Every structure is written in structure tokens, then in C-alpha cells.
Amino acid sequence: MVPSIANAPFYFEQKHEHADDLRRVIEVDLTVGIPLYQCLTPRCQNDNCNKEIIEQPVNLSTLTQSYIDNDRRFIQRSVKAKQPFFLYLPLSHMHVLHDYAQQFKDTSALQSIYGDALRELDCHVNQTYQLLKDLGILNEILLIFTSDNGPWSSKCDLAGNPGPFTGAWQALPLPSGGGEGRIAKFTTWESGHRVPFIAHWPGMIKPGTVSNAIGSHLDMMSTLANLANFRQIVALMELI
Incomplete structure (x- = not known):
């Protein structure tokens, strides 16, 4: 485990403006990502980002590989x-439209x-x-894979599907069911508040x-900060 993360590098692959808000709080060393997002508001401006245009017109089909190459370095x-x-590393997957x-x-x-x-x-x-694994540090790493939400039903086939989690109760009319609401994003059911969460931590989590x-997800920042003995963030999260 990291004895003190205060002196360790923070590295953010920035998907949108929320990452920049967090960057101002914990002073990350490096952010790699796109400067704008479709719901960008005047409240969230990326003033700390450099303004160099590295590709015009942009080719988003290479964006993910660019993220991974920066990660590797x-x-x-x-x-x-x-x-x-x-x-x-919040990749642009799996929202729409997909490049x-x-x-x-x-x-x-x-x-x-x-x-x-x-x-x-x-x-x-x-x-x-x-x-x-190749660098020989896999057994020292807590690796977490999760998602912010599942299928976005209004986007039809561009948003995937909830698989076997059809939300039968939610689809029934009131009073016998949930009122025929959606079962994907924006709900408390599968693919809404229930999302994948996989953690890999050899020696700490049994396979x-x-x-x-x-x-x-609100638990993650304070939990990781506590594991790293980074008390400033733990104290901050306790105030929220």
C-alpha cells in the first residue's frame, strides 16, 4: 500500500469538467483529456488547461488509444x-455516439x-x-473497474441493453408495479444506480x-484516501 499519497503523482484522464473540479481540490500533477463536454456550463471552466490545438479536425476514433499510450508512459x-x-482513467466508453x-x-x-x-x-x-503485470507490480496494485451508469434507453441500439435484468416489476402499471418506467439510466434499478464494480487486489481480496x-461511488474517494493515509482528503470528504 502507498504509505503517503500526498507526495505521489496523481494522474487524471479527464473525460469532462467534473474531473477538473476535483483536480483543483487535490492538485493533480497531470491531466490528459478533452477540454470540453456537451453539458459544459460557465460554472466549470478549464482555465488551468493549456490551449494548444494538437489535432484539427479532431479524430475521436484514436482518442482511447491516445489515453492508453499516455497511461503507459x-x-x-x-x-x-x-x-x-x-x-x-474514465474512458469515453460506453456513451454515445461511439467513435x-x-x-x-x-x-x-x-x-x-x-x-x-x-x-x-x-x-x-x-x-x-x-x-x-509485465512491470511486476500487479500484486502491489488495487485495480478497480466500474461504471457511472448502464444502458441509456433513449439512445436505442447505440446504448446497449440491460441483458437479463428486464425490470419486470418496474415495467408493470401501478399499483401492482413500478408504473411502467424505464429500467436503464436515470432509474434506481439495473443499469441505473446498480452498476458493475470489480476490484482486484492480490493478497487483500480473495479471488x-x-x-x-x-x-x-461516493465512498471511493474517501476509502482510497484512507488506505493511502491521505488525511486531508478524508477530512474534506467528511464535511460533504
Whole structure:
């Protein structure tokens, strides 16, 4: 475990303006990402970002690989310096519309846009996992994979589907059911508040462990800060 994360590099792959808000709080060393988001408001301006245009017109099909390449350099640099590090990587997957590398086109079972983008996500998560393994630090790393929400039903086939979690009760009319509401994003059911959460921590989490505990992404920052003995963030989160 990291004895003190206060002196360790923080590295953010910035997906949108919320990451910049957090960056101002904990003073991360480096942010790599896009400067704008479709719901950007005057309240959230990225004043600390450099304004250099590196690609015009932009090609978003190469964005994910660019993130992973930057991750690789950051991790390798930290390991070489024997420096503890924290990497937060919110990829652009799996929202809409999907731009992905052409090598993944028609590689999914249904040869769908969503499925192909998901294959790219899977590939890049594996690349990061393999890098940690090849560098010999996988057993020292707490690796977390999660999502902010599941299928966005109003986007139809571009948003995937909730699989077997059909929300039968929610689909029934009142008073016998939930009022025929949606079962995906914006709900408290599958793909809404219930999302994937996988943690890999050799020596601390037994392989195959399944927990029925109720958790929240709101717990993650304070939990990780506590593990790293970073008391300033723990104190801050207790005030929220």
C-alpha cells in the first residue's frame, strides 16, 4: 500500500469538467483529456488547461488509444522512479455516439456499433492490466473497474441493453408495479444506480469473492484516501 499519497503523482484522464473540479481540490500533477463536454456550463471552466490545438479536425476514433499510450508512459515513468502513483482513467466508453478504432469494426458478435466499442474498451483495459503485470507490480496494485451508469434507453441500439435484468416489476402499471418506467439510466434499478464494480487486489481480496454489501461511488474517494493515509482528503470528504 502507498504509505503517503500526498507526495505521489496523481494522474487524471479527464473525460469532462467534473474531473477538473476535483483536480483543483487535490492538485493533480497531470491531466490528459478533452477540454470540453456537451453539458459544459460557465460554472466549470478549464482555465488551468493549456490551449494548444494538437489535432484539427479532431479524430475521436484514436482518442482511447491516445489515453492508453499516455497511461503507459506515466506508469512506466513512475515505476522507474520507484514512485507510488494514482491513475484515474474514465474512458469515453460506453456513451454515445461511439467513435472507435477501425480495427474493432464488426468484431463483436452482433457487429453493432455498441458491441464494437465495447470490444475496444475490453482490449484497452486488458492492455493496462498486462502492463502492470509485465512491470511486476500487479500484486502491489488495487485495480478497480466500474461504471457511472448502464444502458441509456433513449439512445436505442447505440446504448446497449440491460441483458437479463428486464425490470419486470418496474415495467408493470401501478399499483401492482413500478408504473411502467424505464429500467436503464436515470432509474434506481439495473443499469441505473446498480452498476458493475470489480476490484482486484492480490493478497487483500480473495479471488472469486462476491459481496452483497451496498456501496456507492461516493465512498471511493474517501476509502482510497484512507488506505493511502491521505488525511486531508478524508477530512474534506467528511464535511460533504
